[in-house]
Amino acid sequence: MALDSKIPQGPLADKWTNYKNEINLVNPANKRLIDVIVVGTGLAGGSAAATLAELGYNVKAFCFQDSPRRAHSIAAQGGINAAKNYQGDGDSTYRLFYDTVKGGDYRSREANVYRLAEVSANIIDQCVAQGVPFARDYGGLLDNRSFGGVLVSRTFYAKGQTGQQLLLGAYSAMNRQIGRGKIKMYNRHEMLDIVKVDGKARGIITRNLITGEIERHSAHAVVLGTGGYGNVFYLSTNAMGSNVTAAWKAHKRGAYFANPCYTQIHPTCIPVSGDHQSKLTLMSESLRNDGRIWVPAKKEDAIAIREGRLKPTEIKEEDRDYYLERRYPAFGNLVPRDVASRAAKERCDAGFGVNKTGEAVYLDFASAIQRYGKEQAYVRHLDANDAALVKKLGQEVVKTKYGNLFQMYEKIVDQDPYNTPMMIYPAVHYTMGGLWVDYNLQTSVEGLYAIGEANFSDHGANRLGASALMQGLADGYFVLPYTIGHYLSNDIRTGPISTDSKEFEEAEQNVRKQVGALINNNGSKPVDYFHKKLGKIMWNKCGMSRNATDLTEAIEEISALRKEFYNEVRVPGGEDEYNEELAKALRVADFLELGELFAKDALTRNESCGGHFREESVELDGPQKGEALRDDENFTFVSAWEYKGEPKDAVLHKEELIYENIELKQRSYK
Amino acid sequence: MSGLLKSSIGRKVAMALSGLFLVVFLTQHFVINSTAVLAPELFNTWSHFMGTNGLVQFGLQPVLIFGVVFHFIMGFALELQNRKARPVKYASYKGGAAAPWTSRNMIISGLVILAFLGLHFYDFWIPEMIHKYVETHPEDPTRYYAETVHKFENPVRVGLYVLSFVLLALHLWHGFASSFQSVGFNNKFSVALSKFAKVWSVAIPVGFIIIAVYLHFNQIPH
């Protein structure tokens, strides 16, 4: 099947408006006859479910958590971008579009990104009307902060809990519809298969996590807002339950998986402390606005610190290497995430790491505290030369900006970041890849849609900070409700979809077979053993920097691990009860397949772009020596993989990326 | 309004308001009693007034009794409901780590005060009712002081009174200040008001204790 991205004709700025004017609509009475399934209740799924229900469709929403409010969007800290230009600093729809495409290293689809930038302003209006308490300035207007990779201040925020506040907004919109009976909510349900009837997605098979019951649910269309697959690395900033299962089952039913190797490794996470580690904690990127990143300039100092003989505060200014400011004078500490992460790895690999594992760098607030303290002293007409006073005033300012992040850091690491620099290290955070979708957000399976992190379309090879929330809500509130209507307008006479068809029967039996096999496997190793092992392969061979040899090995190793998993995994307990090990086993089984496709995709893409860094593809000389080198001639396309049995046998379909409005350039943040 | 009293918040407000009413009553009771120490003549005059004035006897007294009964019944009802809200108890529950004893044991201090009220009625109110309405003695406006003093002759009774006042203080320590929170009063005056309530909660029961002890040690011949 050839990939048709269905991008509307016409000038970039008019595409979305023209599209909306031309699509078919479903009249309100007919919407009542149409069912839509939404899987996942994060920002994308939650907002989509609420909006579809409000439009009049009958929505069935599913989440594996005990409440929609707990989806992992809740953990996003820093903020949400919108081209409001409230600060008057030259922002515009075009600039947000441009920054996003450039930040994504020219591997995203122009039309989708422009639409995203276009609706971004609406999101803020919408959320404020819903009662989302964004930060405000003393004049009562909305405040903004700046974020990595851009030169304007367009990020709206609610302290360090922006994701939480936005999700609670979407959740409240859902609550209103649940209260009206327009959304039927299924908590603690895991989707385990897609059901296709006559080539169209017409339902899903779920497992009730409490009772173990395998259930059939039908609808006229299925929407997946099931997030990313960062947990393929075992350690990531994702929630423990975040998984690829829904997307992977869709893939196995014919949905192409796009760019699986595009992973974002976030530069500011709390470093790993030991083998027991179950997950990594992110410190918002907004910290890079005020924190300066450094390692000791002398290797002996780094060693002394690792051995506990030296404190960071004892290292003199001239003996510190502010390597981001040194390498990238124009953007300094605010370079995009992929650049910052690789730079940290480069320093640590060179032996300058600062914690006992040697995998950490400093994020220092001392100069910000000085700067803010002085400013406050002037404002309040106090003595700006009183060092203690300046420090106190500065700490107060830093506390109001990042108080909860500092508190979180102190709880986890047991060190006071107001007085000693934080330690950070990159961690897997977000996956730009996902199900391939066209302009309508429809996957290559008719009637099956993917929104938010679950799809691939907007962030290219690297996502800018504060853009994930924007995309999730844009898809759910403002894009999908239009595009799905166009599809559903053909279904007004279809009537209810029966769950008694042979397709439902086949899908259910499929799920039962898989569940039964795992439960009765009687192996000797717990699920976590395999998950950790997979994570190690992924991190070491498909992590921040990749090469052909490692990737080839990874494919074989993952394939072998998968065989071992099916032979050796032990799932205690029964299938008709709450059984977390069973749920985990079902998820890890899919990660074990995805991981292999991931490595294959990374191997195929022999260029460095965004979060995907191939050691074979770097600048060989000049001022950019050693920096990532994109290969636009050969790789300006989306890799969309079609499932053919074994993941490594997947067939590649290329969607050529056509840039009509932006000139492709090597990214430079120097 | 009946819906209001069925709701958790309505009942909470009712507890607070009836409690505040009893606080006012207690203040008035204390002021009159204090004259037993400061000015026995005045004590007789005021006691006579309170005991014979129609408005006090047939207007305020029933309101007071209703207030007391209401506060107790509502308190019990809420306690029972609250116990039902946790059908399975914790094996380990560190209530003291998060909330003071006084706030967690209002039912205990309340029950002691209820028992005390029984004794107090037996001591004063019932004899008074019998004296006035059953045996219908002619009114003697000078009898109150001596009768009161004689009640405090027995050290056991004084001890019981003192103990009850201590529990009353503990009850008020939480109850008085918290009633403002219950009726939704929470603003820049709250801290000051709460401090006043705490001081009052100690001062009034201590005052009652002083009166009881003083009368015990300053007996007059029968």
Next chain:
Amino acid sequence: MKLTLKIWRQKNAQAKGQMVTYPIDGIDGDMSFLEMMDVLNNELINKGEEPVVFDHDCREGICGSCSMFINGEAHGPDRLVTTCQLHMRKFKDGDTITIEPWRAAGFPVIKDLMVDRSSFDRIQHAGGFISINTSGNTQDANAIPIEKIDADAAFDAATCIGCGACVASCKNSSAMLFVSAKVSQFALLPQGQVEATDRVLNMVKQMDEEGFGNCTNTGACEVECPKGISLENIARMNREYLAASLKG
């Protein structure tokens, strides 16, 4: 560290549960409490026993899933943290740790340490929202300036993660802190005024129907709340409720 764990085990909602004792060794101070539980669970699986079930997801203190009553306190002895952020350095070698599920009629046990908190969802369905359409045709976000102090107070109330520690800690199993946080968030914002009357009446009604106890102002909820939600919110809700009741 060597520890003795006393953990509530209960097969399902209907079964009778009991405390079971497990010794555990090799615990590191840098582990989170849940990572310590992971160690125990992997040991149990290796021994062929069933692991202890507990709710958890984000493990960074924001999703509100984790819910353990540890040594007599919700989320354990540390303040302003959830169980997932409680670290083992707060315990000493040789300690005995009692671990129980939230106990409340409004939170029935599902299995072991996992409880059903859907009552919180139902309270939100009753009015935890502002009824505006999600069409995107709303007025500009800066059209209504909101005083910073109100915006900040609304935010502070809105940081509630719905974990249920307030109910678990309250001697009366009262859910007032949770409900008042939501009521407050909207009561403090101009957008929330239009539906204020119905919202507080409906949410309190649902709260009462769910079988939670009454607030007696002990303040335990505020102390144990991992997000530091203030009792002021309860006062505000009382005020809102009274005003709404009188308005009818």
